[in-house]
Amino acid sequence: MGRILAIDYGQKRVGLAVTDPLKIIATALATVTAGEALDYIIKYCAQNEVEAIVIGMPVQMNGEPSESQKHIRPFVGRLQKALPEMQIKFADERFTSKMAFQTMIDAGVKKMARRDKGTVDRISATIILQDFLGC
Template identity: 55%
Template sequence: MPRILSIDYGLKRTGIAVTDELEIIASGLTTIPSETAISFLTTYFSKEQVSEVLIGEPKQMNGEPSESTAIIEEFVKKFSKAFPEMKIIRVDERFTSKMAFQTMIDSGLNKKKRQNKALVDEISATIMLQDYLTRKMI
């Protein structure tokens, strides 16, 4: 059965999360350098079935696009060109980084581990994906 993949794309790093094959549970997969995202995904898609990909859509509090929107839109164009058959779902990523950081605190990670921005990106992608799964089941 196919999985759903979530991408928290950033200027330097990209967090990636994926569901189990039953599309019930979201788990962090990895964080990669953003410039390697398309090649990483090419390899991943050749090994795993993926039915759809969530890509974060950054917005400001008032719903307007954020300053990082242009960077992510450029990635979406590259992604669509590389994987024209893949279904893309854009999801609001407001607060995911803050929620990821709070999750790290709540789980008891020490200060040094909480400073790991790659882990924050991976957890952010997981939060986006789990939120999508929750809304999908309602």
């Protein structure tokens, strides 16, 4: 059984989360720069059994694609070329950053620690993955 890897792609940083092999638990994995993301994901998939990748696709409230998709689509193309056998799926990521920030507040994370954008990206990827799993 393979894991599912989730990606919260941003122009500067990419948040990553992964399931356990049984696909029960979603866990934050890492935050990498956008430039390092493809190599990191390829290496991770080579070292771990990954069954599918879920990429958060931002959608506007009216259902139209958001402006951010113009940055995500080229990355997805490079990812598909690098891992042609990999299942790549998309998930609506509306409000994940706000939900991640609220999760940090609810967990009692101090104000200074909440400023770490990388943490927000990892939590956002975890939320995308939890939504995908139906948790």
